[in-house]
Amino acid sequence: MAARTSYQIHETEVELSEYQLQKLNELLVFVSQFNEFYKEKLKDTRLPIKTMEEFLQLPFTTKEELADDQQKYPPFGRNHSYPETSYIRYHQTSGTSGRPLKVLDTASSWKWWEDCWFEVLKSSGVTKSDRLFLAFSFGPFIGFWAAYEGAKKVGALVIPGGGQSSKERLYSIIENKATVLLCTPSYALHLAEIAEDMGIDLPRTSIRIIITAGEPGGSVPSTRQKIEKMWGAAVYDHVGMTEMGAYGYSCSEQKGIHVNESQFLVEIIDPETLKPVKQGERGELVLTNFGRYGYPLIRYRTRDMVINxxxxxxxxxxxxxxxxxxxxxxxxxxxxxxxNIFPSSIEAIIREFEEIKEFRIVYYTREEMDQVKVQIETSADIAHILAERLRERIGLRIDVEQVELGSLPRFTMKSKRVIDERISKD
Known part of the structure; x- marks a missing residue:
């Protein structure tokens, strides 16, 4: 049984539920006065709210709404609560599921990001004695920008890898004796593949911890175990969103994600009915951030599926x-x-095969029927074994096609391993 934790509201210590209700009211009162986007959405809301049940009557926020608002009120939309001169950071979403969102942060909001990432690093066992290597390009993707801020709070040395090739990054990791690597799961595997070609024995390097983000692979047991074996290091997952914040992280048990409930309110709903799901059921994660007044989000539908x-x-x-x-x-x-098929379910099975270097999932139409196939890079004769395992676990016959080694794309940031070639029936 987890120990009970108290939270500070001024001079009073309260339990988490009371603390969250207080933080929600502070946020709601603020946005109803100073944020034009939420002033309109909450115009019929009576404040302060007295119970969490009242909060659950508030409207959801969607990415489509935010994107449309930025189209109507370019370039940044109305969800930025302060004058533009108050903001110091610009980031944007990847745009993989629609138009990229432009998101600005004030100095206060950026400090909040730092605090959230500090929790990620602390839960992963990072200390001031570590040397963190950031294997990503310093572009508008918020990814590990905030990890740099969190590392400063920990007191650890940060080694940036922006603007370097994969080989250069490997040399830098080795020469500077980096102990913590931050990258996407796909890139951790890609670096390991390059290291193998270069004759580098990764388990003999100083890397002891790998913190992944950007993809679900860090929480997929077979993917995590493959990375751990190739690097000889412990893998910890982190989840966050440009528009929401760094809300979750894995722990020493490595069996899932903890949501930082001191900074985020969690709901899990049925994406069709919009009602809360029961214990043990899958649902869509809905989040509210407490500390990002410069870019608040209330009841934001993340579109991420989790188990309640x-x-x-x-x-x-x-x-x-x-x-x-x-x-x-x-x-x-x-x-x-x-x-029902999720790409992560297929990946979890594919990653059980060490012989597979890379893969791709293809949806297509044949004789007016939707089909799915998996393309794999491997020199081993295992296509038929993988096909049988996919049929047993997924409950569907999935064709497996062996392709030439090196023919599938590699990824330094978020991977795109799903190709949809289905013919629309509209």
Whole structure:
């Protein structure tokens, strides 16, 4: 049983539910006066709210709304609460599921990001004695920008890898004796592949911790275990969103994600009915951030699918635990011959095969029927074994096609391993 934790409201210590209600009211009162986007959305809301049930009557916020608002009020939209001169940071979403969102942060909001990332690093066992290598390009993707800020708070040395090739990054990791690597799961695997070609024995390097983000792979057991074996290091997952914040992280148990409930309110809903799901059921993650007044989000539909659980994590962290982390995207789920398929479910099976270097999932139409196939890079004769395992686990016959080594793309940031070639029936 997790230990009870108290939270400070001025001079009073309260339990988490009371603390969250107080933080919600502070946020709601503020945005109803100073944020034009939410002033309109909450115009019929009576404040302050007295119970969480009242809060659940408030409207959801969607990415489509925010994108449309930026189109109507370019370039940044109305969800930025302060004058433009108050903002110091610019970032944008990847745009993989629509128009990229432009998101600005004030100095105060950026400090909040730092605090959130500090929790990620602390839970991963990072200390001031570590040397963090950031293997990403310093572009508008917010990714590990905030990790740099969190590392400063920890007191660890940061080694930037922006503007370097993969080989240069590997040399820098080795020469500077980096102990912590931050990158996407795909890039951790890609670096390992390059290291193998270069004759570098990664488990003999000083890397002891890898913190992943940007993809669900860090919480997929087979993917995590493959990275750990190739690097000889412990892998910890992190989840966040440009528009929401760094809201979750894995722990020593490595069985899922904890949501930082001191900074985020968690809901899990049925994406069709919009009602809360029962314990043990899958649902869409909905979040509200407490500390980002410059760019607040209230009841934001993340489109990420998680499992609702009330079971505490064995690590002792009292925050909401999401077993398995992000298990897929609402947008990613497809129905093939009556079977619901998430790409992460297929990846989890593929990563069990060490012989597979890279893969791609292709949805297509044949004889007016939607089909799915998997392309794999491997020199081993395992296509038929993988096909059988996919059929047993997914409950669907999935063709497996072996392709030439090196023919599939590699990724330094978010991967794009799903190709949809289905013919529309409209």
């Amino acid at each position: 659980s009330s079971e505490p994590c064995a690590c002792g962290n009292p925050y909401k635990f999401l077993p398995g982390g992000i298990i897929g995207r609402v947008d990613d789920m497809v129905v093939i011959r009556g079977v």
